[in-house]
Amino acid sequence: MSExxxxxxxxxxxxxxxxxxxxxxxxLFYAVIGGTLVGIALYLTQPKGLHPNAVIYRxxxxxxxxxxxxxxIILMIIMFPxxxxxxxxxxxMKAAIPALVLSAVPFFARLTMIAFNxxxxxxxxxxxxxxxxxxDVLWKVLLPEAAPALVSAIAVTGINLVGYTSMAGAIGSGGxxxxxxxxxFARRNNVILFFSTAVIVLIxxxxxxxxxxxSRLIDKR
Amino acid sequence: xxxxxxxxITKTFKAKPVNIEALRGVSIQVEAGQIYGIVGYSGAxxxxxxxxxxxxxxxxxxxxxxxxxxxxxxxxxQLRKKRQKIGMIFQHxxxxxxxxxxxNIELPMEIAGVAREIRKKKVRxxxxxxxxxxxxxxxxxxxxxxxxxxxxxxxxxxxxxxxLLCDEAxxxxxxxxxxxxxxxxxKINQELGLTIILITHQMEVIQKICHRVAIMSDGQIVEExxxxxxxxxxxxxxxxxxxxxxMGVEVEEELKERLLSLYPDAHLLKLNFAGAITDxxxxxxxxxxxxxxxxxxxxxxxxxxxxxxGFLIVAIDKKHASGQKEFVSLLxxxxxxxxxxx
Ligand SMILES: Nc1ncnc2c1ncn2[C@@H]1O[C@H](COP(=O)(O)OP(=O)(O)OP(=O)(O)O)[C@@H](O)[C@H]1O
Ligand SMILES: [Mg+2]
Numbered sequence: 001m002s003e004x005x006x007x008x009x010x011x012x013x014x015x016x017x018x019x020x021x022x023x024x025x026x027x028l029f030y031a032v033i034g035g036t037l038v039g040i041a042l043y044l045t046q047p048k049g050l051h052p053n054a055v056i057y058r059x060x061x062x063x064x065x066x067x068x069x070x071x072x073i074i075l076m077i078i079m080f081p082x083x084x085x086x087x088x089x090x091x092x093m094k095a096a097i098p099a100l101v102l103s104a105v106p107f108f109a110r111l112t113m114i115a116f117n118x119x120x121x122x123x124x125x126x127x128x129x130x131x132x133x134x135x136d137v138l139w140k141v142l143l144p145e146a147a148p149a150l151v152s153a154i155a156v157t158g159i160n161l162v163g164y165t166s167m168a169g170a171i172g173s174g175g176x177x178x179x180x181x182x183x184x185f186a187r188r189n190n191v192i193l194f195f196s197t198a199v200i201v202l203i204x205x206x207x208x209x210x211x212x213x214x215s216r217l218i219d220k221r
Numbered sequence: 222x223x224x225x226x227x228x229x230i231t232k233t234f235k236a237k238p239v240n241i242e243a244l245r246g247v248s249i250q251v252e253a254g255q256i257y258g259i260v261g262y263s264g265a266x267x268x269x270x271x272x273x274x275x276x277x278x279x280x281x282x283x284x285x286x287x288x289x290x291x292x293x294x295x296x297x298x299q300l301r302k303k304r305q306k307i308g309m310i311f312q313h314x315x316x317x318x319x320x321x322x323x324x325n326i327e328l329p330m331e332i333a334g335v336a337r338e339i340r341k342k343k344v345r346x347x348x349x350x351x352x353x354x355x356x357x358x359x360x361x362x363x364x365x366x367x368x369x370x371x372x373x374x375x376x377x378x379x380x381x382x383x384x385l386l387c388d389e390a391x392x393x394x395x396x397x398x399x400x401x402x403x404x405x406x407x408k409i410n411q412e413l414g415l416t417i418i419l420i421t422h423q424m425e426v427i428q429k430i431c432h433r434v435a436i437m438s439d440g441q442i443v444e445e446x447x448x449x450x451x452x453x454x455x456x457x458x459x460x461x462x463x464x465x466x467x468m469g470v471e472v473e474e475e476l477k478e479r480l481l482s483l484y485p486d487a488h489l490l491k492l493n494f495a496g497a498i499t500d501x502x503x504x505x506x507x508x509x510x511x512x513x514x515x516x517x518x519x520x521x522x523x524x525x526x527x528x529x530x531g532f533l534i535v536a537i538d539k540k541h542a543s544g545q546k547e548f549v550s551l552l553x554x555x556x557x558x559x560x561x562x563x
Contacts, residue, residue, distance in 0.1 A: 122315035129275055130329040130380070131304035140328065144319040220360040221318045 007191040012179065017199060019093045020175035023165040024203075027097050028158045031104030035157070036150075038064070038105060039112025040138065046113070050134055064106040072103050072164045076171065096173035100164055108157045115149035116142050148219040155211025159204050166200060176200050222289055223250035224416050225257075225274065225384065230283035232269050232440075243269040244280070245440040251433075253383075256410050256417045258427040258448070260463060261437030267420040270437070271386050274418065275307045276300055287384070305333045308377030308415075312389035314369040316361040322372050323348065323357040329379040347375035351405065367398035374405060378413070385409070387419040391426060399423075403430050424467040428452065428525050436460045452523075453495035453530040467523070477562055480518060480534060487536035488545060489562035490515075492552060494522065495530050504533070507551045513537050513544030534562070 038060060044050050045057040067075070076099040080090045087095045119142055127141050143150070166177025176196040184193025232244040243266045251257045261267050272278040274285060276292055285292045287303070295303060316325050323344050330340045348354055351371040361369055370390060377385055387406070391399040407430045409415050419431065427434045427448060435445040436459055443457040455461045480489055492504075508515055515535040522531030537545050549559050 120315070122311060122313055123317055125277060126309070126311060126315035126376075127328065127332070129277060129304060129307070129309040129386075130332050131301040132332050133301060136332050140331065141317060145317060147319065218319075221362055 004191050007189055008195055012183075013192075013195070013199075016174065016176045016179040016196065019173075020162065020165050020169075020177070020200070020203070023093050023096050023100060023168070023173065023175055024158060024161045027100035027104060028154070028161050030097075030101045031108050031157060031161070032154055034101065034105040035108025036112055038109035039116065040142075042109060042113040043116040043142070044134070050137065060109075064109055067102060067106040068110065070103075072099070073167050073171070075099055075103050076168060091172045093174045096165060096168040096175075100161055100168065103164060104157050104161055107160065108153060111153035111156070112146075112150065115146040115153060118149060119145045148215040151215040151218065152211055155207050155215075158207045158211075162200060162203050162207070224253040224288060225249075225251040225418070226284075226286040227270075227274070228284040228286065230270065230273060230280045230285070232266070232273065232278065233281045242440055244273075246283075247437075247440070247442055248283075249435055249442065249445065251416060251418060253416050254410070254414050255432045256406070256419060256430050258431035258434040259418065259420045259437055260422060260424060260427050260434060262422060262459075265437040266440045267422075267437055268388055271388050271418060271420050274384075274386060275304050275309060305329065305380045306382045307384045307386060308380070308382040309386040309388070310370065310373040310377050310390045312392050314361075314366075314373045314393075316369060316372055316376075318361050321358050321360055322353065322364070325361065325372055326375045326379055329376060333380050335380075343379060347378060350378070350409075351375045365398075366394050367401060370394065370398075370402050371405065374402075374409070378409065378415075383416060385415050385417045387417065389420055389422070392421065392423070399426070400429070406430060424463040428467055428523070436463065449495070449525045449528050449530060452525045453493065476519070476534075480536075481563055484518060484536045486540075487538050487563075488542055489518075490535050490537065490545075490549070491560040491562055492533045492535065493558035493560070494532060495528075495558070501555075503552070503555045503557060507548060507555065511544045511548040511551055513548040514541050515548060 042057065042060050042064070045053040045060070047054070047057070049057075070078075076096070079099045079102065083090050083095050083098050086098050089095050123141055123145065124137060127137055132140070165173070165175050166180070169175045169177025169179070170181045172178070176199055180193050180196040180200075183189050184191075184196060227247060227249050230244050230247045231242070234241040234243055247266075247270060249257075249259075259267050259270065269278060273280050274287075276285070287307075290303070292300065292303065317328065320328065326344045326347050327340050330343060335343075344357070348357060351374055353368060353371055353375070356364070356368070361372065364372065373390075385406075390406075391402050394402060403426060406417060406419070410417055410430075419426065421427065431448050433446065434448050434451050435442045436451070436457065437443070438457075438459045444451060444455070444460045451460060452464055452467075455464045477489075494503075515537050517533055518536045519534040520531070521533075522529055524530070537548070549561075552559050
């Protein structure tokens with residue numbers, strides 16, 4: 001048993017965990033902000049929305065669909081030149097972030113739009129009848145009423161990002177995926193392979209658990 | 222000038238395969254302080270009309286004039302300001318489940334930019350007014366339908382509106398709750414002098430609290446007038462159907478046919494009672510004075526805006542018809558409208 005554990009370099013493992021968490025949560029943070037903004041724009045400009053605008057809606061809609069359908073690993077490779085300009089390198093955990101954000105923004109934007117569309121039209125009509133502005137509708141109705149769905153969306157996006165960081169790890173951005181691939185797979189250290197996988201699974205479960213818990217806590221329906 | 226004037230409102234919804242003409246030239250005037258009912262079957266255009274009053278929907282043509290101001294002339298911010306003074310309540314209440322009851326009632330005042338302390342004070346007043354003290358911190362999901370509508374009413378009153386629009390406000394409620402909500406609306410009308418426009422497909426609602434009524438069918442108003450007048454002498458066939466429904470009687474033609482076949486050997490007279498005259502024992506007096514042997518074979522009396530209205534149908538045996546002329550003229554002298562059926 002102790003021989004098994006001995007196969008793991010714990011400082012290395014801790015560093016990889018730190019990198020995975022950093023990449024996942026920093027990109028989640030930007031993705032939620034960007035995705036919310038794009039989601040709001042999609043929601044408002046959609047046909048029969050509060051401010052229908054066929055041009056803006058169509059452009060955003062196509063962009064979202066396009067970037068959601070590009071596999072992450074390919075997106076990351078395509079983005080190398082841009083990443084180099086933005087981060088100064090294509091290696092390391094910071095270098096993974098532009099691609100991670102760009103892949104998660106369209107996903108979160110779509111989930112935001114769906115969450116908003118699920119808000120009871122009657123309540124929106126009610127606040128409009130009170131003289132609410134579009135900002136009031138967003139701030140006082142859409143965001144609070146859609147909050148449980150948005151929390152779930154954040155969890156799902158976070159889980160996706162954890163998965164993507166592992167892929168990014170395989171092409172040099174560090175983290176648990178990198179460890180699993182480089183030391184676990186390439187150097188045939190099965191203990192490292194399984195242990196890093198187990199940690200990744202644990203992170204995913206934890207995100208899901210917290211997401212469900214918070215979502216249920218704020219749902220007063 | 223009337224508080225609310227709708228002038229030749231039309232509304233066409235673009236749709237495939239054919240456009241829908243939801244409103245086809247509707248004009249009404251509502252005086253301040255009135256409870257004005259609009260009744261009609263499903264699809265008549267009632268909701269479309271009420272939503273045009275606060276411009277949630279814009280008319281295809283025609284004008285909405287509130288207090289002398291044509292709403293089409295207002296800029297968007299001006300219109301929003303105006304809407305703050307027009308409360309609205311809905312069939313499905315449309316409360317925000319993410320807010321407590323107190324916070325729901327506070328919402329319109331937040332939108333209007335009312336100071337926090339004033340908001341809190343007003344919320345307490347309104348909660349008392351609608352009889353929900355103690356439930357401030359609860360969420361709407363814990364309330365019954367009637368209680369939710371009380372929150373809806375409190376919320377609609379928060380910015381002290383001049384007008385309250387009610388779209389099927391009682392249609393999702395049971396009869397007993399309906400009555401309590403209607404009484405609340407009546408109290409608001411009397412105590413706050415609020416003008417209320419109320420849409421419904423239940424004639425009982427009109428009968429209970431409205432002063433005036435418009436009957437809508439197929440995007441048009443087919444009849445309009447004082448409620449007691451419309452109930453006692455409905456003119457349009459749709460109105461007659463609604464009135465018959467609430468009086469618990471058959472549609473007039475069917476009733477007549479049935480009675481004629483039941484009493485082939487008698488003359489049938491329909492006596493219409495309207496307004497205060499029914500307070501006196503007219504029939505007893507007349508039957509005593511005349512020699513006609515009249516027997517009552519059908520009766521329907523109800524109360525509209527507190528006044529009794531209705532009709533009786535009496536049969537006079539053709540063999541003893543001698544006193545009939547006198548009977549009729551005595552009744553007419555008392556102000557009863559007499560219609561000879563056979
Ligand atoms: N947004 C819309 N788009 C297309 N058609 C509409 C729209 N709103 C209403 N209509 C149509 O306009 C007509 C009148 O609808 P409205 O909702 O005003 O009727 P209503 O009298 O309120 O009926 P109900 O008693 O069922 O509520 C209907 O034929 C309806 O299908
Ligand atoms: Mg309707």
